[in-house]
Amino acid sequence: MKDKIRVGQIVNTQGLRGEVRIYPLTDRKERFEELDCLYLEDETNMELEIEKVRYKNQLVILKFKDLDSINDVEKLKNKYIAIDKEKIKELPEDTYYIFDLVGLEVIEEDNTYIGKLIDVIQNPTQDLYVVQHEDSKKKIFIPAVKEFIKEIDIDKNIIKVKLIEGMME
Structure with a gap:
């Protein structure tokens, strides 16, 4: 399929x-x-x-x-x-299908590897990106807003993020 x-x-x-x-x-x-x-x-x-x-x-x-x-x-x-x-319909710029995002590598702005995007939880206010942390079985939940999601590059297979204190605890 x-x-x-x-x-x-x-x-x-x-x-x-x-x-x-x-x-x-x-x-x-x-x-x-x-x-x-x-x-x-x-x-x-x-x-x-x-x-x-x-x-x-x-x-x-x-x-x-x-x-x-x-x-x-x-x-x-x-x-x-x-x-x-x-x-499927063509999406506007900076808009992605969930199936395009799942599996992307998530890195911080300084290129520190965080993990893989494993799911997107859709909420009325904003989506949440669920990232499986590379060092543990922990999941990190990142709101899908410009404050935290700095770049998505499907071709390079990456999402660059800016995390704040407490997100990775």
């Missing part, structure tokens, strides 16, 4: 007519309206053609073509769904 990007998780069924509830893993859930199909992230990599999209609170409700009953979609619960990588 290296050529696919995860965009959501099927968290439950919706009604009896084959609809599913999707927890979107994208900051713009309306994006689902622009898609024709999705792929299951499992051993089948099954292509699911989208028939209908609607919304309920923070969830996306999808109806897939040829899956017309609760029995057809029950087996999809808790599975992740993905799109072709080529269908």
Whole structure:
């Protein structure tokens, strides 16, 4: 699935007519309206053609073509769904997809190696970069703001940061 990007998780069924509830893993859930199909992230990599999209609170409700009953979609619960990588949107400058950031080496401004970025926690106020420290099993949480994130260079595989006292304790 290296050529696919995860965009959501099927968290439950919706009604009896084959609809599913999707927890979107994208900051713009309306994006689902622009898609024709999705792929299951499992051993089948099954292509699911989208028939209908609607919304309920923070969830996306999808109806897939040829899956017309609760029995057809029950087996999809808790599975992740993905799109072709080529269908991702171009981002504005200084904006990155999480999959581009995870795995980057994190260094301080003086080039001291800190560790690897292992996750990004998305919060309403700002994202938090989770860095696995190289010398310990400790995780460092760095707010994704200009005060702390000084440079991101995807080509060089680095994120330069400025840490303040207490961040690495």
